[in-house]
Amino acid sequence: MTELLVGTKKGLFVLDGDVGTGFDVTARAFPGQSVEYAMRDPRSGRYLASVTSWFYGGRIWVTDDPAGEWQEAEGTVLPEDGDASLARIWVIAAGEADGMLYAGGDPGCLFESHDGGLTWALNRGLWDHPTRPDWTPGGGGLCLHTIVPWPGDPDRLMVAISAVGVWLTDDRGATWRYSNSGIVPEYAPEEARDMPIGHCVHNVRRAGGQPERLFMQFHGGVYRSDDSGASWIDVGDGTDLPSDFGFPIVVDPADPDSAYVIPLIGAEDRTTPGGTVLVWETRDAGASWAPRGNGLPERDAYLTVLREAFDSAGAGTGLELYFGATSGELFGSGDAGANWAPVAAHLPPVYSVRTA
């Protein structure tokens, strides 16, 4: 039995089931409000959701029972003497220290919690970075959307911001450095492509069992780093991938050479190529990619899968994969992508999918 937390344009949906027998919606929360992201802290069992009211702004809510009462978390606000207000929280991630959680938001802000998500404080190291005046938003805003801890080491963290790039810290967020070496932003003029920041990273995951390796879905290109994010190499160019554009990326925790992407026709369209839905897999660290689509729509299916709407559970041959689309459809695989089945067909537009 797997629990899925599905953030949608019209609330949070909790689904329970498995790919073989199907899933049921077991809870819904925040009807009518955008739930950008929801996750369950594996240490405490607590659920956390980023909820944005069209009217009253964005905030984090927590609960121990998603079908019960939710409590508003405190502290996800920007400095009162500044000129910015919080647009939304994009992502929440468990840290490595006890009770530590991170939340990333727009405009390019990182919040930290030391009490399991009840109270939060702005990370000033990143907020006050001297390059901030040069940061520019991507299509989704100036969103800090990716948070990648280093297993076992709470001092080290990687985050990514669109359209700014990768940021690394080795001192628990006191100081930050950008790290976009090797990433080629082809959307920029040729003479500007070696710019230190301005990179529209879409999503990054750390390889299982090999923490210095990371896989990235970029705005144009799939990249890998083998040196903890210090430099990046293109592992999509020249392969069979039908497009270098996409949003999410997922890895198999049992295989550091694995990654899964869902290519979309580039920035001008952002739908599944040719009306065929395919997940693409590498098992050789990006040297080659192969489609995995048995059971997925083969024709007339023009889906958009957003950056947080793809996740996994388990590992190895039993790796479960789940993704949702803005069409409201949700698909799952229980055998590492070899076969797929519908999980839900008629949800509101899906913003995020996380296994709990």
Added chain:
Amino acid sequence: MPLVLLRAPLSELAGGREHALEGATVLEALLALESTCPPVSGWVLDERRAIRPHVNIYVNGQLAREETAVGEADRVHVLPAITGG
């Protein structure tokens, strides 16, 4: 003192629909609301003490802004804008 009138979910957060509050402007009345009812903090005003873009304030039926003057017996309605999707 002006009377601030709320609808759900703000009324639920504030523990009631009607709140008589001190203040010579809309902003002062809303800050008094936050002070009296802390759970409302951040819902109507953002970090910059600006009315959120999709919240409308009416004083005696007239659309108002932060600096709009309010006085004794004025009715300050806080309403979600007719927007969204």
